[in-house]
Amino acid sequence: xxxxxxxxxxxxxxxxxxxxxxxxxxxxxxxxxxxxxxxxxxxxxxxxxxxxxxxxxxxxxxxxxxxxxxxxxxxxxxxxxxxxxxxxxxxxxxxxxxxxxxxxxxxxxxxxxxxxxxxxxxxxxxxxxxxxxxxxxxxxxxxxxxxxxxxxxxxxxxxxxxxxxxxxxxxxxxxxxxxxxxxxxxxxxxxxxxxxxxxxxxxxxxxxxxxxxxxxxxxxxxxxxxxxxxxxxxxxxxxxxxxxxxxxxxxxxxxxxx
Amino acid sequence: xxxxxxxxxxxxxxxxxxxxxxxxxxxxxxxxxxxxxxxxxxxxxxxxxxxxxxxxxxxxxxxxxxxxxxxxxxxxxxxxxxxxxxxxxxxxxxxxxxxxxxxxxxxxxxxxxxxxxxxxxxxxxxxxxxxxxxxxxxxxxxxxxxxxxxxxxxxxxxxxxxxxxxxxxxxxxxxxxxxxxxxxxxxxxxxxxxxxxxxxxxxxxxxxxxxxxxxxxxxxxxxxxxxxxxxxxxxxxxxxxxxxxxxxxxxxxxxxxx
Numbered sequence: 001x002x003x004x005x006x007x008x009x010x011x012x013x014x015x016x017x018x019x020x021x022x023x024x025x026x027x028x029x030x031x032x033x034x035x036x037x038x039x040x041x042x043x044x045x046x047x048x049x050x051x052x053x054x055x056x057x058x059x060x061x062x063x064x065x066x067x068x069x070x071x072x073x074x075x076x077x078x079x080x081x082x083x084x085x086x087x088x089x090x091x092x093x094x095x096x097x098x099x100x101x102x103x104x105x106x107x108x109x110x111x112x113x114x115x116x117x118x119x120x121x122x123x124x125x126x127x128x129x130x131x132x133x134x135x136x137x138x139x140x141x142x143x144x145x146x147x148x149x150x151x152x153x154x155x156x157x158x159x160x161x162x163x164x165x166x167x168x169x170x171x172x173x174x175x176x177x178x179x180x181x182x183x184x185x186x187x188x189x190x191x192x193x194x195x196x197x198x199x200x201x202x203x204x205x206x207x208x209x210x211x212x213x214x215x216x217x218x219x220x221x222x223x224x225x226x227x228x229x230x231x232x233x234x235x236x237x238x239x240x241x242x243x244x245x246x247x248x249x250x251x252x253x254x255x256x257x258x
Numbered sequence: 259x260x261x262x263x264x265x266x267x268x269x270x271x272x273x274x275x276x277x278x279x280x281x282x283x284x285x286x287x288x289x290x291x292x293x294x295x296x297x298x299x300x301x302x303x304x305x306x307x308x309x310x311x312x313x314x315x316x317x318x319x320x321x322x323x324x325x326x327x328x329x330x331x332x333x334x335x336x337x338x339x340x341x342x343x344x345x346x347x348x349x350x351x352x353x354x355x356x357x358x359x360x361x362x363x364x365x366x367x368x369x370x371x372x373x374x375x376x377x378x379x380x381x382x383x384x385x386x387x388x389x390x391x392x393x394x395x396x397x398x399x400x401x402x403x404x405x406x407x408x409x410x411x412x413x414x415x416x417x418x419x420x421x422x423x424x425x426x427x428x429x430x431x432x433x434x435x436x437x438x439x440x441x442x443x444x445x446x447x448x449x450x451x452x453x454x455x456x457x458x459x460x461x462x463x464x465x466x467x468x469x470x471x472x473x474x475x476x477x478x479x480x481x482x483x484x485x486x487x488x489x490x491x492x493x494x495x496x497x498x499x500x501x502x503x504x505x506x507x508x509x510x511x512x513x514x515x516x
Contacts, residue, residue: 009380009381009382010381011381011382011384057382086381086384087381087384088381089378089379089381091378120347120349121347122267122347123267123268123269123344123345123346123347124267124269124315124386126269126344126345128382
C-alpha cells in the first residue's frame with residue numbers, strides 16, 4: 001500500500017461543491033467514483049486540503065489517497081483521465097510518505113478571485129469571472145485597501161456569521177490586486193488558512209471601496225471591529241479559484257509536478 | 259414600425275445551434291421568446307446573417323427584426339438583458355432602413371477557430387477551445403498551408419458532402435493563423451460566404467499538416483481536387499466563433515456599435 005498526493009483542477013460550475021452529499025454531484029464524489037473504478041470496485045476515499053463551495057473552481061486543489069496499484073507517478077494522470085468527467089482533471093500525482101496528510105500538512109494556500117468591471121457583462125465569462133457593473137471604479141483604492149489585512153489578525157469580520165471555529169485568527173502572507181486583462185482584475189490571497197467565506201467577504205468589501213461606497217480606510221476599521229455586519233456582502237463563488245496549496249518547503253504548482 | 263439590426267453574442271455550449279427546432283433549445287428560439295416577451299406576447303421573429311451549429315459560439319452574430327416599440331438604440335441591449343438567458347447577450351442595436359436584411363445584405367463574415375496544442379487539456383477551456391494532443395506540432399506549416407486558400411475558389415473539398423448548394427465557389431479575403439496565448443492558436447477566416455462545415459474541415463486538414471500527417475503543399479492539392487474525401491476530418495464545433503458580420507462599407511464589431 002502506498003500513499004499518493006494528487007493535484008487536481010476542476011471547473012466548479014456543475015458541482016455542488018467539494019464534499020460528498022447524498023443525491024448531489026460533488027467533486028469529491030466524482031473523484032472517489034473514478035478512483036473506485038480504477039480499483040476494480042474497491043471502495044476508495046480521498047482527503048482534500050479543504051472543501052470548496054458550489055461554483056468555486058480549483059487550479060491546484062490537493063488530495064491524498066492510498067492504493068495498492070503499481071502505477072508510476074507519471075502514468076496516474078492518464079489513468080484518472082479515463083474515469084473522470086470532463087470538468088475535472090488530475091494534473092499530477094506524486095508518491096508521498098505514509099503519514100502525509102493533504103489537510104493537516106498544508107502550510108499555506110493561495111486563492112485567486114477574478115473580477116470584471118465594466119458596463120457590459122461577457123457571456124463567455126459568466127461562470128468564471130465575477131462581473132461588477134460600474135462606470136467608475138477606483139482600482140487603486142481597492143489595491144491599497146488590502147494592505148492592512150496582511151499579517152496575523154482576528155478575521156471575524158470576514159467570516160460567515162454561522163461558522164463555529166475555535167479561533168478566527170489567521171495569517172495572510174500576501175494580499176494583492178492586479179490587472180490581468182482588459183477590464184479584468186485579480187485578487188490574490190496567500191495565507192496559512194482561510195475562514196468560511198473569508199475571501200468572498202473581503203472581496204465584497206473591497207468592491208464597496210472600489211465603487212466608493214466605502215473609503216480605503218474602512219477596510220482597517222472593519223477588520224478591527226471583528227463584526228461580520230460591518231463588512232460587505234459575500235460575493236458569488238464563480239469568480240473564486242483555489243489556486244495552490246503549499247506543503248513545507250515544497251510548493252505545489254497547478255501547472256505541473258515541480 | 260421600424261427595422262432594427264442587433265449584434266449578439268452567445269455561448270453555444272448549451273444550445274442546439276441557431277435555428278428553431280421543435281423541442282430543442284436554440285439561440286433563435288430563445289431570442290424570439292425574449293423579443294416576444296418585450297412585445298407583451300405579440301409573436302416576434304428574427305432573421306440572422308446565417309445559422310450556426312450546435313456548440314458553435316458567436317461574438318458578433320447579426321439579426322434584424324421589426325418592432326413598434328419606441329425604444330432608443332442605446333436602451334435595447336438593457337431591455338433584452340431582462341428577458342434573455344445568461345448565455346446570450348445583445349451587444350448593440352441600431353436602427354436600419356426598412357429593407358435592410360441581415361442575411362442578404364451581408365458582404366463578408368469572419369470566423370475564428372481556437373486551438374490548444376499540448377500534452378494537457380485544460381478543464382476551463384473544454385467548451386471554448388479545441389484541444390489537440392501533440393508533443394510536436396508544426397505551427398509554421400499550418401500558417402503557410404492557408405495561403406493557397408485565399409482568393410476565389412471552388413471549395414468543394416471543404417464542404418460537408420451532403421450539402422446541396424448550387425455553387426461551391428466562395429471568396430476568402432483572409433486566412434491567418436496566429437498565437438493568442440501560451441499553447442493557444444487562432445485561425446481567422448474572412449470571406450464573402452462559407453459553405454457548410456467549411457471552416458471546420460479546413461481546420462481539420464490544417465491540423466493534419468501541423469501534426470505532419472500531411473505536407474504543407476497538400477492543402478493546395480486538396481483544394482484543387484474538389485473532393486471532400488481528400489480533406490481532413492470536421493473538427494468539433496466548440497472551438498468555432500462567428501466573430502463578425504460585415505455590411506457594405508460599415509463594419510460591425512462584436513464589442514460595440516461603431
